[in-house]
Amino acid sequence: MKEGPDIARLAALIGDPARANxxxxxxxxxxxxxxxxxxxxxxxxxxxxSHLAKLCEGGLASPRRQGRHKYFSLASDEVARVLEGLMGLAAGHGHLRSRPGPRDPALRKARVCYNHLAGDLGTRMFDSLMARGLIGRGGDDLALTPAGRAFVADFGIDLSALDAGKTRLCRECLDWSERRSHLAGSLGRAILGRIEDLGWARRDRQTRIVAFTPDGETRFLERFCPAPD
Amino acid sequence: MKEGPDIARLAALIGDPARANxxxxxxxxxxxxxxxxxxxxxxxxxxxxSHLAKLCEGGLASPRRQGRHKYFSLASDEVARVLEGLMGLAAGHGHLRSRPGPRDPALRKARVCYNHLAGDLGTRMFDSLMARGLIGRGGDDLALTPAGRAFVADFGIDLSALDAGKTRLCRECLDWSERRSHLAGSLGRAILGRIEDLGWARRDRQTRIVAFTPDGETRFLERFCPAPD
DNA sequence: TTCATGGTTCGATGGTAGTCGAAGCATGAG
DNA sequence: CTCATGCTTCGACTACCATCGAACCATGAA
Structure with missing residues (x-):
């Protein structure tokens, strides 16, 4: 009855409509x-x-003052992962908040999950990286293989900067629309950043949609999801 | 603002202390x-x-009549996975409901996660199965390799029965105490069942602890976590 | 049939927490 | 300095919902 961590607090925190929004x-x-x-x-x-204070207090969000503004963001990747999991459950049980509108297919194709790529393209990238042995399951967690390090460096990402950070390099995150894993962690973040820097895609300001240009999508697929044959 | 699934409903459902318990x-x-x-x-x-009606209505639990009793269980593995994720977050933020008592180490060593093995032994088994190539990441999800099928059959599990079921054979579930994956899905369930049948361990009736006998633990480690060298 | 047990429904109660307007502080701009 | 903007605090209101006792229903036993 009173074993394990206190779920109720946390869930109640997420459970208010305003805070959930x-x-x-x-x-x-x-x-x-x-x-x-x-x-x-x-x-x-x-x-x-008031809500934001509670979210920060509860470890779900974290504040940052800047001038006379106060910016809020999610506290960690783990928070994002849990939220994504909840979305999966909610969607599975048919409890969509809005009728699946025109934005829905775009959301399912490619969207941002906190700071990394999710949706169809995100999971396909993950699968391909796995299949080509660029990332693999080491003893304890997901890890970049030597071949993977070369691949990532070649893509223009400075790995030494990432290694220094305290967040894990590779993490997997369960995708709510695809029901499969995509790549999270600081590497996931860096890859999405590089994709934007290259002009292949840009995030929509209002929604979570990641809009690829036609050319950008082609280049993305060439590099990250080449045909296995 | 109103894109994506309705998290709030679900989280509020979990957020009541009685229901969370x-x-x-x-x-x-x-x-x-x-x-x-x-x-x-x-x-x-x-x-x-009243609470149970809501949990069933919300797709978190499912009822089953039997005689004049009504039995409840979690609705799916996915529900269990989300709960485990929430526990991870809550534990990470130091919100344990009870001070870590004497049962805590036992819980971390081996416990049941809905219907499969979790905790230190669960994650070690998962890692070892992965490292030995008995399960692997196929195109879309986790899959049992041919070698893995032989291994599992040799352990005394009838795979044909599992294949027929509609739940996925292999799934991964994030362990809240270890922060790594362990094996879920119908295979995870079957393995834990077989372990109990062999008398290697038994579930505690009151808690989630899986108590291995000394001999059972030795045999378990021999078979599922052999030294890599 | 009658009794007992397990579960549900109903109505009333109470506490909790989300909500807002108004006032209070900051910080930055002019 | 003075004003404006962004956010927080305060107090009062409201609404929701968890809770319980009591009555009710269904199943199984005797």
Missing amino acids: MLSALMGGRALTASELAAEAGVTLPTAS | MLSALMGGRALTASELAAEAGVTLPTAS
Whole structure:
């Protein structure tokens, strides 16, 4: 009865509609101000402020002052992963908040999951990296193989900077639309960043959609999901 | 603002202390009656009944009548996985419900995660199966290799019966204490069942602890986690 | 049939927490 | 300095929902 961690606190924190909306918005990956989050949640500033304090207190979000603005973002990749899991369950049981509109296919194709690529393209990339032996399951967790390190460096990512960070290099995250894993961790973040820098795609400001240019998508597929034959 | 699935409903469902206690109890894997769950949650029968109706309605639990008893269990492996994820977050943020008591080490060593083995032994088994190439990541998901099929059959598990089922054979589930994957899916279930049948271990009735006999643990390690050298 | 047990439904109660307006602080701009 | 903006705090209101006792229903036993 009272063994294990306290789920109820956490779930209740996520369980309020206003807070859930804020967290969903933060799944977009960019830090948002209190006012923006208030609008996002459909609530006035005072209530939003109260909610945000609770989210930070509860370890789900973290604040950052900048000038006279206060920016909020998700506290960690793990938070994003749990939220993605919840979305999967909710979607599976047919509890979509909005009818699947025109944005839905785009969301399923490629979207940002906190700070890394998710959706069809994200899972395909993960599978291909696995199949080609560029990442693999080491003793304890997901790891970049030597071949993988070369591949990533060749893509223009500075691995030494990533290695220094304290977040894990490779993590897997369960995709709510595909029901399969995609790549998270600092490497996942870096890859998405590089994709944007190269102009292959850009994040939509309002939604979680990652919009690839036709050319960008071709190049992405060539590099990350080549035909296995 | 209103894209994606409705997290709030689900999280609120889990967020009530009484319901969370019930779900935690059901993580033990065995089906429990309404009365038992009421006791588990520290609440009277009428309230428990109301909660259970909501859990079923929300797709988290599923009922089964048997005689004049009504048994409840978790609705799916996915539910268990999400709960495990929540526990990980809660534990990570230091929100343990009870101070880590004497049962805690035992829980971390080996426990049941809905219907399969979790904890230190569970993750070690998973890693070893991976390292030996008995399971591997196919195109889409985790799969049993030919060598793996032979290995599992040799352990005394009837694969044809499992293949017929509609739940996936291999799934991975993130372990809240180890922060790594362990094996879920119908195979994970079958392996734990076989371990009990062989008398290597038995589940504690009250907690989620899986208690191995000294001899059983030795045999388990020999078969599932042999030294890599 | 009658009794007992397990579960549900109902109505009333109470506490908790989300909500907002208004006032209070900061910080930055002019 | 003075004003404006962004956020927080306060107090009061409200609504929801968890909770329980009591009555009710169904199943199984005697």
